[in-house]
Amino acid sequence: MKITQITTHHLSHTLEKPFESASMTFTSREHLLVEIHCDNGLIGWGECLGNRIVNDAFIKAMTPLLIGKNALDIEPIWLMLYHTFRDQGQRGATINAISGIDIALWDLAGKFHQCPTYQLMGGAFRTRIPAYATGGFRMIGEDRIESLINEVSGYKNQGFEAVKIKIGFGVDLDVASIKAVRQSLGPDIELMIDANHGYDHIDAARVANQVGDCNILWFEEPVVPEALSSYNKLRTTQPIPLAGGETWHSRWGINEALKQNTVDILQPDVCGVGGLSEAKKILTLCDVHGVRCVPHVWGTSIALAASLHFHAIIPPSPPSPGSASPRFEFDQTHNPFRSSIVTTPFTLDHGYLNVPNGHGLGINIIREELAKHAPQQ
Structure with a gap:
């Protein structure tokens, strides 16, 4: 072939x-x-x-x-x-x-x-993945907290049991936003925060310590990805589990970060870490270093499909019947390509996404949609 x-x-x-x-x-x-x-x-x-x-x-x-x-x-x-x-x-x-x-x-x-790609990669531990809503960006020209509350309330109404919001817009505003979101969601919806490396370790710790009572599942990319020592410091100066890794590409980049005890939760993206081949190797690094793997996902239905196949092969840790599946990052910002380019779009099913079971990635591309969304020359 x-x-x-x-x-x-x-x-x-x-x-x-x-x-x-x-x-x-x-x-x-x-x-x-x-x-x-x-x-x-x-x-x-x-x-x-x-x-x-x-x-x-x-x-x-x-x-x-x-x-x-x-x-x-x-x-x-x-x-x-x-x-x-x-x-x-x-x-x-x-x-x-x-x-x-x-x-x-x-x-x-x-x-x-x-056969499905996940079968060739060793087989699925699960074929239904619990999803979380990624959103909470700052909408330009809108009141930050008001628009944020309206947005996350919609995710709760859609059946999401976990939500991630963006921070990094200033300590005081972020703390107020996080507290308002937690109050709006109530105690039963999981909440994660993502600073997109908007802080140094001092201000990141200030934010985290002020929202330590908000039951935050993880604090994602608090500092720039190169600042491995800052990640290490933050693990001891604030109470929230740290997450990161979407730009620590390849087994070598991620191994160095894990050796320096940077994160509790690793977030490789199959479309950036080196593909499915490299992502599978990184699962071994997570196992060796005792770090959870909760992948980053951002893109079209092709990225979603590839990421679902990767989620399927992530081993339960610990390897017991009660081990929970890592949640799947389901971007909710406006993106027509997320659904329009495939014949069967990915949709939430009682809080879960189903792993495609067709041959390969299990998706069919609509070429007319690719042409429709091609940039103008």
Whole structure:
């Protein structure tokens, strides 16, 4: 099964209501998809995390090395690409591009063997994943706390049992926002906070210590990802479990972070950590270091599908019948690609998402929707 063609698809949608995290302003949704054709007619789909233009340049540079390769040689292809491009970066766009290619190859492998991708990766521990709503960004031009309460109340009404909100907009405002959200949700809905590395360790600790009575499940990316020593300090200066890792790419980047005792919860993203191949290896690192794995998810239905297959193979820890499944991050911000590009969109089912059980990733792409959302030249 030889690779004959690799095509990238750019998706772009201008937002009517822009929103902010602590680290960036979203005026549009931008994603890059990877399509790999083989000589037997099979097609695999992948997706890259991060800047679509930069990722596309790397994929185009990698394409000549892939034409003619056996698409089932997933591990040899991964290592060949990494070694060839490691001098251009051991994280960031290099690994984002490899991630999209790797996911597409796993999709192809499942289609070739006529089984779900998770089956080829060792089998599923679960095929229904409890979801949490990701949202709570700061809406530009709206009252922060009022808009936030309206938003999270909607998630509660939809049946979500866990919600994550964005912080990093100033200590006082964040503390007031968190307390207002906890009061609105009540005590039974799990609540997580994500600073998108908007603080140094001093102010992060100030926030966490002031909301320590709000039953926060985790404090995500309190500081910049490079500040491993700040993560380590925060584990002893505030009471909330720390989470991070969506930009600690590859087994090497994540191993170094875990060696320095940075987090209680690791959040690799399959579209950025190195694809499903690398994500599976990172599960071993989590096991060795005694860290929970609760993956980061952000993208289209391709990213959702690949992430669901990854969630399916995460071992229960501890390995007992009562071990809970890690929650699935289900982005609720406006994104037409999340549902429109596939024939069967992912929808919440009594608080859960179902892992696709078709061949490969188990999704069917609507090409007309890809063309519809292609950016204007």
